[in-house]
Amino acid sequence: MDERPSPMQGAQSLVRGLFDIEEGLSRSLLTAIYRLVFLLAALPWIIFTVLAFQRSNVVWGLVWAVVLGPAVYVALVIASRFALGFTVMLIRLIQELTELPNAVDRLTSEVANLRGDIGRLPDVVEELTGQVQALPGVVGHLNEHIDSLQYSLDKAQFWRTSRRRPRSRTDEPLEPVPNEPEE
Numbered sequence: 001m002d003e004r005p006s007p008m009q010g011a012q013s014l015v016r017g018l019f020d021i022e023e024g025l026s027r028s029l030l031t032a033i034y035r036l037v038f039l040l041a042a043l044p045w046i047i048f049t050v051l052a053f054q055r056s057n058v059v060w061g062l063v064w065a066v067v068l069g070p071a072v073y074v075a076l077v078i079a080s081r082f083a084l085g086f087t088v089m090l091i092r093l094i095q096e097l098t099e100l101p102n103a104v105d106r107l108t109s110e111v112a113n114l115r116g117d118i119g120r121l122p123d124v125v126e127e128l129t130g131q132v133q134a135l136p137g138v139v140g141h142l143n144e145h146i147d148s149l150q151y152s153l154d155k156a157q158f159w160r161t162s163r164r165r166p167r168s169r170t171d172e173p174l175e176p177v178p179n180e181p182e183e
Contacts, residue, residue: 041076045069
């Protein structure tokens with residue numbers, strides 16, 4: 001199924017685009033303008049060719065029809081294309097410039113937030129330093145609890161013969177327990 005809009009829908013879209021000031025130049029409007037340029041650029045070619053045939057001899061009419069007319073047509077289309085591109089670029093630049101104050105305001109507020117965060121940074125670093133300095137004591141306290149739990153576990157499993165001693169993370173690595181020979 002063809003999803004291209006009908007000519008009537010295209011015309012309605014073009015008319016809406018012509019009078020929509022907020023949207024700027026839409027793609028369909030640019031296409032319509034460029035097609036109009038193709039048609040209008042052919043007018044000098046046709047007019048000068050007809051005038052050359054009427055006011056001059058057949059040779060000048062043929063020169064305008066075959067050489068000068070196409071050259072003028074191509075020059076006008078190229079110049080119109082540059083002018084249209086420049087206009088689009090200028091409109092986009094104006095849109096960006098109108099959005100610039102809002103962007104600067106957002107950036108200013110973000111910088112103010114960053115300054116506040118940077119101002120709190122020494123306090124946070126000092127707090128972290130205190131927590132890091134307290135860490136060995138916490139680890140030692142946890143190791144004592146682990147040793148106590150290991151001792152309680154060893155006592156609770158009285159039926160097992162254990163040659164292990166309570167282990168602590170600060171002690172040297174445990175020596176392997178020799179295996180008893182099986183009978």
